[in-house]
Amino acid sequence: MHVECPNCRTVYEVPAIHFADGARRLRCTECGYRWNQTASDAELNEGKKSTPLLDMLEPAMNMEASAAINVDIAGDDGDDDGDDDGLGGLTSSSGTVASAALDQQAADDAYADIDSALAPMPAPTIEQNLAAMGRRWQWGLSLVLATVLLSLLILGRQSVASAAPFTQSLYRGLGLEPWSALRRWDLCLETRNGSELRYSLRNTSTFSRSMPDLYATDASGALALIDGPTGSLRAGEVVTGVAAVDGLNLDQPQSLALATKTDPSNARVYGSC
Ligand SMILES: [Zn+2]
Structure with missing residues (x-):
């Protein structure tokens, strides 16, 4: 039977007959660690190298009994002295066996965790x-x-x-004005006074708009940019302005135009008021 030291993992070959009567206290010759070994939890790994024999095989001992009895022998210094009479092991063992009482709160918590983990998932909303x-x-x-x-x-x-x-x-x-640059303007020529054209421009849209360019059509049919109003016109607002037309050979009868470029096909032409 193979026995492995829980401390240093050294594997020993021990005849199983030694464990026929239950647990046995062992001491590792490599590291000096002591532990209680039973045949049932012996390491049965055949692949590991083994050293010939354990240094010590202490008498069998009853773990439960020793824990219950809690023997304490005055003057005994426990297992550290290396004695093999069994009493030392018994005494030391009684001091190190841990209580295995059930913690009710921990158990409840564990069950709650399991319950929540197994609970049906709520249908997604x-x-x-x-x-x-x-x-x-x-x-x-x-x-x-x-x-x-x-x-x-x-x-x-x-x-x-x-x-x-x-x-x-x-x-x-962006060139995406919600109104056509030329639509919703009401333009008319009021009078011509010498070198000046008097015009009236009304914003008939529902938006505040910047003033368009004003053109006059000259005798050749081309558009000539004239001094238009500047700024912007609120919805429905009317502006009356005067544009100088010095040096322009204007078409007769005179007209005004709104255009986005000096291309007559692009223009909207307005006559007198
Ligand atoms: Zn060891």
Whole structure:
């Protein structure tokens, strides 16, 4: 039978007959460690190298009995003296056997843990399902949401710009003004006084807008930029201004135009008031 020292793992070959009557106290010759060995928990690993024999085979002893009796012999210094009369082992053993009382609280805690681990999982709520789906399809959903949001901001930019005027400059910068640059303006030529054209411009949209460029059509049909109003016009606001047309050979009858570039096909032309 193979016996392994619990301390240094040295393996000994011991005839099983020595354990026929129960536990036996052993001492390791390598490290001096002492322990109680029974045949049932002997290490039966045949692959390990073995040393010939244990140094000592103390008499069999009853662990429970020694713990119960708790013998204490005055003057005995325990196992450290290496005696082999059995009394030392008995005495020392009585002092080191640990109580194995059940801790009720620890047992309750353990059972509670097991109960909670075995408890049926609550069915996931709709929110949890959505969250899980959102994690799985995070990319796709994000893309869809971003597209929808962008579409709303573009298609509904008239409402957005109306509700939040500070977004107008942003839209304008992106070339996504919620209004056509040329629509919703009411422009007319009031009078011509010498080298000056007097005009009236009204913002008929529901937005505050920056002033458009004003053009006059010259005799060749081309557009000539004239001094238009500056700043912005609130919704429904009217501005009356005077533009100098010195040096311009204006078309007759005279007209004014709004355009985004000096291209007559791009212009909206307005006549007299
Ligand atoms: Zn040992």
